[in-house]
Amino acid sequence: MRYALPAALVVLALVPFALDSQFLVNLAMLTAVSAALGQAWNIAGGFGGLTSFGHAAFFGFGAYGAAILQTRYGVNPWLGLPLGALLGAVVGALVGWASFRAGLRGSYFALATLAIAEAFRILANSIDFTRAGLGILVPLRVDPANFQFADRRAPYALALALVALSVAVASWMTRSRFGAQLVAVRENEDAARALGVKVLRTKVLALSISGSLTALGGVLYTQTYLYIDPNIAFGLERSVEMLLVAMIGGAGTVLGPVLGAIVLHLVADTSRTLINMPGFAPMLYGVVLLLIVGFLPGGIARLRRA
Amino acid sequence: MLDLLLPSLLNGVLTGGVYVLLALGLTLIYGVLHIVNFAHGSLLMVAMFGAWLLATQAGIDPYYALPLMIAAMFAFGWLLYAGVIGRVSRGEDRSILLATLGVSIVLDNLALVLFTGDTRTIETPYSFDMVDLGVVSVPTAKLISFGFALALAAVLWAFMMLTDTGRAIRAVAREPDGARLVGIRPQRMFALAYGIGVACLGAAACLLLPSFYVSPGVGNVFVLLAFTIVVLGGMGSFAGAVVGGLLIGVTDSVGGLYLGESLGAICVPLVFIAVLLLKPTGLFGARA
């Protein structure tokens, strides 16, 4: 029984390949990207209790990194993946190092990350290097060698790979020494320190891994939609969505963010399709959020244990 | 540039007065409930639409509508906490955060359904009244809201320090279990504090309306700023909210002058990050 849910999810993920529907593939793609990003957030926010409100910063570095590398330096966009991951890891480590060394936690850490993402948004919006508010339009040249695909199934497969990677990392967290240390830090920092856990290093590493995975999501976004601007890359909405997916699904669980992404997209997309009244669908989305918080505290994934 | 520095400083201080109004309620809510009220911006938007409706439909000037809006927003905030946020979250921190986020999504989009995304403004007989302060003339409306913000901060402080209810709220904030032992019901105090915090927005809305605009997204224009002020001042501190508000007003204004109004916007988050890294409890914060 233990493997029933994961197996069902794998089958569900493969269904779009069999269907000749770009729409369903795209829907699956949006869900997969959400799941991967939610999972990336979960590595730091769930397992580590590092509630970030500014993960868009990492996403933005990945997205802009990929766009700038190819438009400004003519680098093959495939190289954007490792470079973006590296960029995300470095920024994650820096943000983590600066804020954890200053002893920020809880709401203070949340607001610090929010401000950092906002600072990057404003910067990207005003300097020429990022083409300021104009955003960057990646020239259309569909060619798999150029990381652009005619069929949505290709980026979907990549998004799935990213989900698989992030789930693997999350699953490693539940079994590895590092994961145990991180959870110990989340539960009681002083006790963890007394047991010999290097608290600062553990937290910085967690945020770095999380940032790296998030940046990969950004690279994938740029290559799929070929246009990026400061609001898309660094906007608060992105950070909030990542946090919601993880928290609703179940923060600190392996499958939570995946379930959270599926449920949120199901609600959002179905309601949008059914009722076409400006504002009505997102309003429903807010109501569902309240209901889940009210009746399923701890997220959907905890249902399995109950 | 130098000749503009003084006017810019003064403008910053006065604009900061409006920011103080928004931060007072937020800091009270944080001080008591220890949560970041994500719905703060949306509740400001609700209050502004309330004041706008009173002005356009009933012909009540926003300044006259002020007591009415304070009462209405208090009731709204109280009901919102007692009926939704407190009930849904059962007092758990993370759940409260999510609950306020949920409320904000619902309110923003409800406004969109009811009012569409239009920008609305009102013109009042005093819209163009100016007071000459020597180096610069400023809109009278801005001076009024500045004075009101300071007065409101003093009143809130006095209420929390000198009244029995205020003491009860503080007791619950510090020791919920101990307070329960002496017969104070924490959830009631939480609802009361939330109501008062939201009532501040009723005042802010009336003072802001004559010189600003209303749209379903108007809350987002201020919400990040209000968070910044509250943290800068020290979460839960009224004096901190006042000083923080004025500092941020000045930072925003002078930053815009020297870095340009585009890049200048970065000063607020930068100051914010610097405060957090160097003195995370803020200027007047008692504890982390």
Next chain:
Amino acid sequence: MSVGPTRRMIVAAGAATLAMPAILRAQPAAVKVGLIHPVTGALAYGGQLCRLGGQTAIEDINAAGGIKSMGGAKLDALLGDAQGRPDIGASLVDQMSEQGAAGFTGCFASPIALAATQAAAKYNLPFCIDSGLADSITARGLKNVFRLFPTASAITTDAMAALDAINKKAGSPAKTAIIVHEDGEFGTGTAKLLGAKLETIGIRLIETIPHATPTRDFSNIVLRIKAAKPDLVIPSDYNNEYVLLARTLVQQKVDLASIFSVAGGGFNLRFAKEQPTIAENIIDFNHWYNPRSPRAATFRKRFEDKGTVFSWELLFGYFAMRFLADAMERAGSADKEKVVEALSTSTFNDDLLTYGPTKIVDGQNQNAHATALQIQQGDIHVVYPEQYSDATVVFPRPKA
């Protein structure tokens, strides 16, 4: 003698079927068209208006008998909310194309249009841009993308010509200008183009002031303007900041020959009515219906009856749909190849527009020209060019 039906009989029967009027044939299948706009989120205001414009066009077309060359086929709207997110805009294209959309209109904002048109290109489905001025939308070589309306560069070129004519006619009172713009894609792009062209019409650009969105207070900017004493302030802003800037200019009693905006986000009838003092005599270079068209009054009333204030976004939404429907009419089919072909050779012409016949080059109408508008006594009037104007321009504006 053969027993079976003769060749002649079959031909006759065929002719009879063809000749049979619509009564006997089933009503032709409706043609589905997708309307993609941000109707929630930060761009909701303009998105909702563009959508309403498109829906009204569909009502009008259907009421007038649908697509006649297709046996009176009715248009059926598929509505999509892109929420201000390009990725959702692209996803909607996929969704609607599977629901059988024969073409699209949208997307109010350029970033969404860029993503959505690219998604539609995979199916070669025709996409008619309503609002979304970025040149790159039609300039990047997608064969399925058409814009009846001008590009940002065309608008600024025309705007400068209009400003020049208005200024010269008044004896060139405007010699200097300051551009104030929001720092996003729209404002920055427009400001760059304007800055390059001002000198060519003999107006010296003193300064370009970009500002963030949102900007909560315009005191600093206005004090800078006041100190620099320009004759003109040229804002390129969205709705909210436009109102705040204009209000602060009046409050600080800045003495200007005029405020001349280009595609000013806040320049609309609601602004004219809610802020009569501030709005009076502001000039905006933008789209409006041709007031000299005999149908002008009914056209405007059409929207007012729906409880909305008339605005240029409605016009964009309306005629993007008309433009698409006209191509289907010419093609006699909703087949995408044929409609794309009909769009690229379109000569669409409507006297409610200030355009003349359409001429498409690489998806872009070369004959699209906006007009100079001015707020006078709470209403918006066309003041330039002469052939479309319904009021005389007030320039420079009278001293306060």
